[in-house]
Amino acid sequence: MNFRKHVLGTVCGVMLMSGAAWAQKGETVKIAWIDPLSGPFANIGQNSLKTFQFMAEKLNANNAAGVKFEIVSFDNKQSPQESLTVLKAAIDQGLRYVTQGNGSGSAGALIDAINKHNERNPGNEVVFLNNAAVDPDFTNSKCSFWHFRFDADTSMKMEALTSYMKDEKSVKKVYLINQNYSHGHQVAKFFKEALSRKRPDVQIVGEDLHPIGSVKDFAPYIAKIKASGADSVVTGNWGTDLSLLIKAAKDAGLESMFYTYYGGANGTPSAIGPMMEGKVKFVYVGHSNIPEVFKLEGEYNAKFKDDLSLLTTMHVLPALAGGIAKAKSTDPVKVAFAMENLTVKSFSGDVTIRAADHQLQQPLYIATWKKISDPKKQWNAEGTGFTWVQDKVFEPYVSSTPTSCQMKRPGA
The missing domain is CATH 3.40.50.2300 (Response regulator)
Incomplete structure (x- = not known):
């Protein structure tokens, strides 16, 4: 179609x-x-x-x-x-x-x-x-x-992400690192709530909130993560705050799995690169290897590079x-x-x-950063030779969360 x-x-x-x-x-x-x-x-x-x-x-x-x-x-x-x-x-x-x-x-x-x-x-x-x-x-x-x-929203993505993580037996110790504003606070909040329901055996071994858009070197944060013994990192960071966090993880040789909200956002795939193959996942409304999106990626790249x-x-x-x-x-x-x-x-x-x-x-997807195996069907993310390989798709009824909204409409 x-x-x-x-x-x-x-x-x-x-x-x-x-x-x-x-x-x-x-x-x-x-x-x-x-x-x-x-x-x-x-x-x-x-x-x-x-x-x-x-x-x-x-x-x-x-x-x-x-x-x-x-x-x-x-x-x-x-x-x-x-x-x-x-x-x-x-x-x-x-x-x-x-x-x-x-x-x-x-x-x-x-x-x-x-x-x-x-x-x-x-x-x-x-x-x-x-x-x-x-x-x-x-x-x-x-x-x-x-x-x-x-x-x-943050809670919907976390519902999908933790539904995936609950079946990952390798997840035992988690470190939370997020930007110090409403989104970062809520990523941590909803993770803790979901974790207590789905995997009460998992330990949260550390938590940090950092200033948004102003940290130039995340090495001190990565050192804390490494010292905590965390096998997994959960972060809602985006933009340079995620790219620099991952760069610091690479430089320190951190082996933890990163569970992200915005691993696929512009500039981050280049920062992830080959050293983090299989170590970064994201939860999002889609990914570049869905057939219709893959086609559009080609058109968009041809137009804007x-x-x-x-x-x-x-x-x-x-x-x-x-x-x-x-x-x-x-x-x-x-x-x-x-x-x-x-x-x-x-x-x-x-x-x-x-x-x-x-x-x-809408459905939500979990995908992992991996080397391209089929160039005709997998998008070469930012020319890295790597792509996002789908792990799981959650239909809307799974990722949807209830609302407390009391909508006031014009004329009511």
């Missing part, structure tokens, strides 16, 4: 309308992309931006709503305060849809600001399409009608197109209602936006 039919295909049974029925056919829908284009996480932001532009180009050729997407970039410098400044600039320019994902701190600031803006400015509402900020509170205690999340790693973009724009098609409007309020319970065809099959909390329900 080709990409257009499979990823961009029929959404919730919505059929293309024709003629005068589509008042907005051919309309351009601008999306404010707010993430870092400078600072320590610039490479992650630049990769994300290119991926959104790539997906917009794909959907502009054919989508259920007949609209054109335009990505308008804003550099938030990985700062919640700067995120609010550029959000105001985007709203002043008339942009009604916002996407962001690198950092739950920035995402939380955007959710609060968008809630206030929409309350004060009826008729000029904004919808937030969260592509990667994974704080579970965003779809629980802080849930908002205006917020939709397309990545799996880079790897496509932010797979959540393959759900964000098709879901927005599906919501516009279902609502027969580009009005954010109507589209937001239409996106509730929306099902989109993707590389993982059907994925659905749960109406209760606006959290996408």
Whole structure:
């Protein structure tokens, strides 16, 4: 099944309308992309931006709503305060849809600001399409009608990861190392909770929280891990904080298995390299060797000389197109209602936006860093000669977690 039919295909049974029925056919829908284009996480932001532009180009050729997407970039410098400044600039320019994902701190600031803006400015509402900020509170205690999340949250990924780890008899002593902000705290919290249910025999032999984006040498942390006797390391680190952590592990000859959230993110595969073969795993919404993704990797690499790693973009724009098609409007309020319970065809099959909390329900994958054995089917990650080999896939009903969200909807 080709990409257009499979990823961009029929959404919730919505059929293309024709003629005068589509008042907005051919309309351009601008999306404010707010993430870092400078600072320590610039490479992650630049990769994300290119991926959104790539997906917009794909959907502009054919989508259920007949609209054109335009990505308008804003550099938030990985700062919640700067995120609010550029959000105001985007709203002043008339942009009604916002996407962001690198950092739950920035995402939380955007959710609060968008809630206030929409309350004060009826008729000029904004919808937030969260592509990667994974704080579970965003779809629980802080849930908002205006917020939709397309990545799996921290608790969902941990449910899948620990369901895999519970059957790994080699896991006996675990060290936790995470960035010192909400996501890092929650990785540790949810691991401890899941571990007590699934593998109470496993010991947590150490735990560290470090400043985000400012540690240049992780050797002291690796020395502590090595001294603890840990056979496994669990980390939610991303970007340079993961790349430098793994570099320090290589330099010290650490033999522990790394269980990561973001081992596949831009720049990290190059840091892992051949020395860590079989020693790094990740949990994510997909991987590059799923057939449809593998094909897109080739197209993306040919265009940008880079790897496509932010797979959540393959759900964000098709879901927005599906919501516009279902609502027969580009009005954010109507589209937001239409996106509730929306099902989109993707590389993982059907994925659905749960109406209760606006959290996408989707499969999660565990994969291990290994040398390529079949170049025709395995993506050469960042030209390293290595790839992510699938260990396990967890269907949505396994990785899904309950929600405490009490959604307040317009007009209720």
